[in-house]
Amino acid sequence: MLTHLVAWLNHLSCLVKKEFLSIFSDPANRIILFAPALMQALIFGYAASYDVNHVNYAVLDQSKGQVATALLSKLDGSGIFIRTATLENNQQIEQVVNDRTALAVISIPQDFETKLNQGQSSAIQLILDGRNSSTAAAAGAYINAVVNQFNQQQLGSISPVNIETRTWYNPNQQSRWGLMPSLIAALSMIQTLLLSALSVAREREQGTFDQLLVTPYTPLHIMIGKALPPIFVGMMQSTIILLIILFWFQIPMNGSLGLLYFGLAVFNIAVVGIGLSISALSMNMQQAMLFTFLLIMPLMLLSGLLTPVQNMPQFLQIATYVNPLRFGIDLVQRVYLEGAQFSQVKRDFIPMLMMAIVSLPLAAWLFRNRL
Structure with missing residues (x-):
């Protein structure tokens, strides 16, 4: 039993190494994967502000x-x-x-x-x-x-009642404080979804997927091997954005770093499941990119990033339950700004886990039956 497990893990590590090489072998890819996250975080921090300053x-x-x-x-x-x-x-x-x-x-x-x-x-x-x-x-x-x-x-007109306002979690009432933590999940989702969506489509377009099918790899091997690199890239991009928020914009973090990364890992698994399903359905890289870009904008708009979910029509609020970004943003904001504990954000984990449980087996089934 142990021998089989070691062999299984060895096969998986080879496949993961191959995926990392295909992603990072080109120096231009290394720049494209991480430079946009850095630039977008800085642009959002300065340009996307609802504060009235002028x-x-x-x-x-x-x-x-x-x-x-x-x-x-x-x-x-x-x-x-x-x-x-x-x-x-x-x-x-x-x-x-x-x-x-x-x-x-x-x-x-x-x-x-x-x-x-x-x-x-x-x-x-x-x-x-x-x-x-x-x-x-x-x-x-x-x-x-x-x-x-x-x-x-x-004029000496003194009101009998005075209101003293105290703002929790954002004492300076800067819109940047509410927006920037959300980008930890939102910006990393774009690259994670795109990488996972292109993984199988790229193999098929290059003609190497047929070679992969005749290897001893099972659909589970293929699914895990192609899921781990995008998850790693997504976590790295989240780390870059987190460091910019902490040290450049100096927005203090009140919660647990371990809980934040655990939530981001679950969020990225759910996103990768959706991306792999798109990749299995796409016949080439062009289709995968079109499907991904078609999906990204609704995911952003229905996430609560720009407008509260509670302000949306009822049917759109129901649609947000299949959007992992909604729960990823809510979890990151609450942990980062409020210092929320696991018991307070556990409801955000349930929909993301359900999406991962549905999308990853769906991707594996498509690998085995459609491809």
């Missing part, structure tokens, strides 16, 4: 009073709002919004200061460009906060 706005001040000037100086001194235009009439509002000169326009009426001096309330109009709804909503909330603060400090 907002162009215009002013139509018909009051010309000291109170209006003091209010506008609060915005000008915030460092976030940049006044790009000072308007003279209402007709100019439409032009600056249509030309994207200003995301927000503040219109102060002529009787603004007169009403305030008489002890009355006076409204100012805020016009926002809704073509960028998320930024417009954030800018509107910030302007509202500045106006409330101005009321308390300058």
Whole structure:
């Protein structure tokens, strides 16, 4: 029994070595496999941000009073709002919004200061460009906060109830903190899925798969031998992204590194199972690439990476249960930011394990029957 096991493992190691050589023998492949993960992590970290750090706005001040000037100086001194235009009439509002000169326009009426001096309330109009709804909503909330603060400090209007906000897991409320940990799973999935999808298709296109079939290898040998290299590459890419997040962007990790890598290993196994099934179904590398790219975008959109799963229609929420990236992102975010324990994320392991249990035997069955 031990002799058979040693021989089985020896055959498997030879096949794994062959797969690694086919992937890493070309120096260009080594660069392509790891450079994109590095570049994409840096680009996402700097470019993919929902934080409001720069907002162009215009002013139509018909009051010309000291109170209006003091209010506008609060915005000008915030460092976030940049006044790009000072308007003279209402007709100019439409032009600056249509030309994207200003995301927000503040219109102060002529009787603004007169009403305030008489002890009355006076409204100012805020016009926002809704073509960028998320930024417009954030800018509107910030302007509202500045106006409330101005009321308390300058006009003596003190609210009976004050709200003190404390943000857990992201004290600076930076969107980068929520997005970057998700990339540990999302970016590595692309290469893992593509490598596993091309593995058998490449052999068939090169005419070497027939030679593989006449060797003593069983379908289980072939499946494991072709699964391990993509899993290794996926784990290496996750490590690169993790190091960038920790040391370049300095986002602290609160959870267990061992639990994080255990979750990533299960996630990559589920992804490789899907990739091998695609590879077994594809007749050549072109088909495998087309099927993979066709699948990547829905997996990304239905993962919760960009929009919460809870905000999706009910039928799409059900569809996300067959998406390993949804549970991979949830697991990584909770372990990295919250410091969650296994008992808190065990529900994320169940769907990923189920997908691996279904997809890997399916790939093995396709190897044996279809090929």
